[in-house]
């Protein structure tokens with residue numbers, strides 16, 4: 120066990136006289152940070168997993184969740200999970216790619232047609248390829264990726280009907296080289312900001328637009344500061360549930376098994392939650408005043424192709440990873 124784990128496992132309530140034995144301090148007390156509001160399925164299902172883990176380990180493993188950027192933005196939490204300051208983090212593939220470049224491969228523009236393709240790839244060889252790369256930087260990635268969703272664009276001033284409307288659009292994107300490259304290739308003027316800054320940057324008009332899956336637009340109330348939503352489905356994005364490698368390796372195998380099973384099974388349920396939300400959230404957002412349109416993908420794809428986006432990223436990801444992606448989604452470039 121690392122010094123940090125030992126320190127965070129200092130007994131608290133457990134030593135108070137008269138407390139029942141079950142309230143003793145956990146042997147392994149872990150922090151899990153993420154960037155989403157408590158109401159998002161990622162947090163609902165993680166809390167379920169944490170409760171199940173506490174129960175099945177008889178209180179030996181405790182996971183405390185710090186949602187909504189309480190521990191800082193994505194960049195901060197990525198640094199913390201690398202140092203062991205926190206044990207668990209769920210970065211989007213876009214964000215962990217700042218450390219593990221190939222992790223952004225699922226986010227190549229307009230690659231996935233539907234969820235059947237997504238989960239076949241991410242639970243299959245492409246996901247394995249990315250998990251191996253994450254393992255090489257001292258982090259452990261759990262087997263089942265969690266869903267963020269297909270990303271959609273929202274704007275404040277004008278509706279996006281086709282790729283021509285992207286020209287000069289001041290759009291916030293995550294801290295992600297692929298997102299910057301893709302939106303530049305579309306003619307937009309992208310800025311990377313951590314998620315914690317998105318609402319206020321739209322409100323104060325530092326940017327005019329952002330892009331996120333509908334469930335996030337809902338739970339983060341972005342409809343309050345945006346008028347239009349183009350359901351472009353331009354990127355499929357998911358969250359890798361990752362652990363600080365040495366802390367994970369220091370957990371006895373029987374406890375590892377309980378934790379991994381609970382997290383992976385919660386992840387599969389979370390995928391179902393997002394799928395369900397995708398079917399209902401649009402009506403709710405419309406009722407809240409967001410005007411929807413559904414632009415056809417062709418003009419966007421053509422602009423990306425003509426501006427060399429696919430050729431560039433094929434080179435950056437390498438032939439092996441690109442071949443795995445194309446075997447899942449068909450020829451891209």
Ligand code: X2X
Pocket residue numbers: 154210211213214267292293313314330331332335
């Ligand atoms: O920052 C975002 O836009 C979010 C919440 O989708 C990610 O985590 C990439």
